[in-house]
Amino acid sequence: LVFDHTENCFKADPATPLKWYAADLTASFVAYYPYDDDYTPVFEVNADQSAKAGYTGSDFMFAAMHNVAPTLSGVTLQFNHVLSQLKLTLDNQEAGRDIISVKVRGSILAADIDYDNQTATVDTGSIPCDINTYADPDVQGVYKVIIIPQTKSLEVVIEDSAGKITTTTLASFSYEHGRRYGANITVPTVTDIRQVDVFPIGNINDWNPGGDVP
Numbered sequence: 001l002v003f004d005h006t007e008n009c010f011k012a013d014p015a016t017p018l019k020w021y022a023a024d025l026t027a028s029f030v031a032y033y034p035y036d037d038d039y040t041p042v043f044e045v046n047a048d049q050s051a052k053a054g055y056t057g058s059d060f061m062f063a064a065m066h067n068v069a070p071t072l073s074g075v076t077l078q079f080n081h082v083l084s085q086l087k088l089t090l091d092n093q094e095a096g097r098d099i100i101s102v103k104v105r106g107s108i109l110a111a112d113i114d115y116d117n118q119t120a121t122v123d124t125g126s127i128p129c130d131i132n133t134y135a136d137p138d139v140q141g142v143y144k145v146i147i148i149p150q151t152k153s154l155e156v157v158i159e160d161s162a163g164k165i166t167t168t169t170l171a172s173f174s175y176e177h178g179r180r181y182g183a184n185i186t187v188p189t190v191t192d193i194r195q196v197d198v199f200p201i202g203n204i205n206d207w208n209p210g211g212d213v214p
Contacts, residue, residue: 015135018187023206026067026153030115031077033061033115042123044110045146046084048132055134058146059083073089082120083111086176087182088133088156090142097160102133105155111148119177130157149177158187173198 033056045058063077092099100151110126126148136142147154153172159165168185175181183198 011079023070026061026069027064028064029068029075029077030064031079032063032115033059033079039115041113041115042110043120044126045115045131045148047109047129047146049134050132053090054132055144055146059085060113060120062115063167064118073146078116080179082113083177084149084153085180086145086147086175087180088145089182089184090141090143090158091184091186092141092160094160094162094164097162097186099158099163100161101157101159102135103157104131104133104147106152107131107145107147107154108150109148120149122148128152147175151175151177156183156185158185160187170186170198184204201203 036103043060045060046054046158048060049055060082061079062082063079065075065077068075077086086104088102090099090102094142106128108122108126110123112123114121131145131147133143133145134143149200151172151174154170156168156170157165158168166187168183170183175179179200181200
């Protein structure tokens with residue numbers, strides 16, 4: 001199958017047409033995004049997710065149907081999120097200062113993908129990094145980031161237009177695959193380090209609710 005971007009759907013490759021006739025034969029259909037010809041077991045989220053391409057390109061999704069008998073109807077594949085989403089809602093109390101950068105610090109970038117079970121686990125060879133978040137264009141003060149499922153205490157580093165940096169520590173939390181989490185952060189009027197909770201909100205199915213992060 002090849003993806004037709006003009007019609008936003010998968011189609012059979014004309015060079016290798018798919019034929020599937022015998023009623024006693026079944027087929028398995030597997031699809032994943034972003035697509036990789038090598039079908040690699042390791043996937044890495046982008047360290048820079050500030051642009052939409054970097055954010056959506058980090059959102060690994062998977063769909064599969066097995067033991068499908070021949071049919072004249074189309075086969076519908078239900079995609080599910082395999083990684084985790086962290087949604088940060090910021091209350092900026094600095095009048096006249098805009099937030100110009102929000103980073104999540106300390107997250108592992110790479111995951112080992114289990115295609116059979118549609119799950120992801122931390123790649124033990126990967127080191128913690130900073131990830132630039134994606135500013136929601138529709139909701140002011142909301143920043144999103146795709147992270148690898150992991151148990152981790154992350155930090156949120158916020159920089160405003162005056163160059164002031166605020167660091168917020170999220171308590172150690174277990175982020176599970178396919179779940180979305182949220183954290184509400186107040187940007188104080190003085191440089192500060194404080195701790196906040198993370199909570200589940202809420203696979204394509206939409207993200208499952210995961211919980212608050214302490």
